[in-house]
Amino acid sequence: MQLTYTFSDGLIVHIELKRSAKKNIILRPHSADTVRINVPPYLSGRQLQAWLAGNEPLLLKTLSRAPQPAPETMPERIWYRGERHTLHTHAQTHIRHQPPQILLPDAPWSRQKTLLRRHLAGRAAETLLSRLAQHAAAMRLTPAATALSNAKTFWGVCRSRTGIRLNWRLIGAPDFVADYVCIHELCHIPHPNHSPRFWEMVNRHTPHTEAAKKWLKQHGGELFVLD
Known part of the structure; x- marks a missing residue:
């Protein structure tokens, strides 16, 4: 069953x-x-x-503890900030983002995947942590620290000592989904639980709670295609 x-x-x-x-x-x-x-x-x-x-x-x-099988060949497409991008190879030695395409250097897929993960993690550091800082300032909340995570089982986590960590793969999700995860974790600073007061605070700061949950339910698994 x-x-x-x-x-x-x-x-x-x-x-x-x-x-x-x-x-x-x-x-x-x-x-x-x-x-x-x-x-x-x-x-x-x-x-x-x-x-x-x-x-x-x-x-x-x-x-x-589950095994994490990696694809043996380049996937046809990946998500980037809520849009599907096709992957192609070009003759240059760097990654080129040309929506709706991402162009990769001509190399074995294992090498291309390493470069692409590094590229996307860099964009995640620039984009996700910046959005988290903006929401924290607007909500007048200060996490102990902020960082990215390579977690396989959560999109974000908030702890009193280590602060907030966001899954770098959220760079593939639409901005409203990333905003929801940021606000969700920030609300755990005053409410380290999932009480009615916690959800009231989340919903007060974002109108996208249900839409974000729905998107992650439908497409969240696709953000792990590079694992």
Whole structure:
């Protein structure tokens, strides 16, 4: 049986469910966005959803242990700031961004991928961290620090000591999605939970909460094409 679970921050995980466990719930990683869960036959769907909601850190830890297969050949297209760009090779030695195309140096895909990841991470540092700083100033909130993350299981994280980290892959998402993630994490500074007061604050600072969650649900997995 297959189902999906939506984390409190909008991240989607696919679940392959089996009901043959005798007593304990057993989790195993399957892929970057899928876990296999074996539960006792008597566990109801509502009880399972409650268990998942109470064990999100365990789900994330399980996902992090999944193998991350990389594509062997250049993908036809990738997302960049909400627009699909086709990938092509050219004779020059640098990456050239010519919307709706990204031109890569003529080299094996492994080398092209390394260069493209580095290029996109650089754009993410310029764009995402700048947007985060702008929202922080507007909201009069000061994270302990800001940085990018290479996480496989979350779009952003906010901790009191280490500050806010944003997944560099968000450079592929539309600006309104990046803004939502920035505001979501900033709201965790006064509200380190997902209480009604937290969501009220998020929705007060962005009208795009539901649209951003929907976009990430539909296309978030495609932002990992370079892994």
